[in-house]
Amino acid sequence: MQTDIKLFTPGPTHVPEQVRLRLAQPLIYHRSPEFRQILQRVEKNLQYIFQTEQNVYVLTSSGTAAMEAVIANLLSSDDQALVIEAGKFGARWSELCMAYGVPVTSHKLPWGRALQPDELVGLLQAKNDFRAVFLTHCETSTGVAIDLPVLAKVIHQYSAALVIVDGISSVGALPLKMREWGLDAVVSAAQKGFMCPPGLSFVACSPRAEQAMIATNRPRYYFDLRKARQALEHNDTPFTPAISLLLGLDEALQMMCTEGLERIWQRHHRLAQATRATMIGLNLQLFAEQPADVVTVVRLPAALQDKDLIGQLKNRGFIIAGGQGKLKGQIFRIAHLGACDEQDLAELIAALATVLRESGWACQPDAVVSTFRQQLTAGR
Numbered sequence: 001m002q003t004d005i006k007l008f009t010p011g012p013t014h015v016p017e018q019v020r021l022r023l024a025q026p027l028i029y030h031r032s033p034e035f036r037q038i039l040q041r042v043e044k045n046l047q048y049i050f051q052t053e054q055n056v057y058v059l060t061s062s063g064t065a066a067m068e069a070v071i072a073n074l075l076s077s078d079d080q081a082l083v084i085e086a087g088k089f090g091a092r093w094s095e096l097c098m099a100y101g102v103p104v105t106s107h108k109l110p111w112g113r114a115l116q117p118d119e120l121v122g123l124l125q126a127k128n129d130f131r132a133v134f135l136t137h138c139e140t141s142t143g144v145a146i147d148l149p150v151l152a153k154v155i156h157q158y159s160a161a162l163v164i165v166d167g168i169s170s171v172g173a174l175p176l177k178m179r180e181w182g183l184d185a186v187v188s189a190a191q192k193g194f195m196c197p198p199g200l201s202f203v204a205c206s207p208r209a210e211q212a213m214i215a216t217n218r219p220r221y222y223f224d225l226r227k228a229r230q231a232l233e234h235n236d237t238p239f240t241p242a243i244s245l246l247l248g249l250d251e252a253l254q255m256m257c258t259e260g261l262e263r264i265w266q267r268h269h270r271l272a273q274a275t276r277a278t279m280i281g282l283n284l285q286l287f288a289e290q291p292a293d294v295v296t297v298v299r300l301p302a303a304l305q306d307k308d309l310i311g312q313l314k315n316r317g318f319i320i321a322g323g324q325g326k327l328k329g330q331i332f333r334i335a336h337l338g339a340c341d342e343q344d345l346a347e348l349i350a351a352l353a354t355v356l357r358e359s360g361w362a363c364q365p366d367a368v369v370s371t372f373r374q375q376l377t378a379g380r
Contacts, residue, residue: 012191013338022251036235045253063189066201069223079131087139124158143288143297271336274375
């Protein structure tokens, strides 16, 4: 098994050694005072990352389960929902709503496009009885980021709907200010900007969302956030948590708080700008209309579609992602998310340039890496 693989996928992301060491510590009892102290610190630091003073619930699950928990806890059987679909994960909101029998209006955008405020105004003016509007902050299948604060303001201006956000790949990487922007529920997951293995997800709720949680008539048990809220009052969990993963999360959150949110956001922006500029310099075309700072998505030219760039990079120890769904075989995705740093990306860029040249694409690897480093310097 190759042990020197470097991940540049939009989840899971690289887990720093400091976090791995904490994950490997002996188990502790999850009903002990020691664990309660850890859980209390985790909650406080999650509130900082989500920019809220309200509860952030930690679930032993993937991010999709956190999305499901939101629907199970905040929407009753007769509530109407508006879902903005601009990729694979926006469509997941619609699929989950339909699974729970929630009447849903799905506004489908071409993949690669971002929802614009005037479009949202039209949707809300045409139908103003939505209980919730579901948004995807960063659509990693296409590399698009929406203007979340502007869209949230539009929703509040034209409706009383809850603003529910998939922040799975954006929280801890892109600017997201839950309280200031009026977001009612934001979900995320540990294997993205939080630099942890998969297995933990998060649901942050506003006071309006907490009220909806009490009022909904939906049956629920394991994902009953009311139980999580009651347990959290005592720095506890309603069921056995993933103890080792929580220890790793505790370590990762302390690292993030030490670096500071503003610096984290700036680092992701700088890496994204340099990566995008380098791809353009390679005469490659970006896919996203409004590119996100967590992943750069590149159209795969016809001349390279049979060259297996992803496989060639894997043979050199670098894992990037291909396209999903209708974009399979048409794009490749380079994530600069979580613990990714300048040296990591420079090594990937050098390997990619080499693979491109060997595949017949005109480029000079040394010049490409030099361009990338110049872009990083210009972004400081």
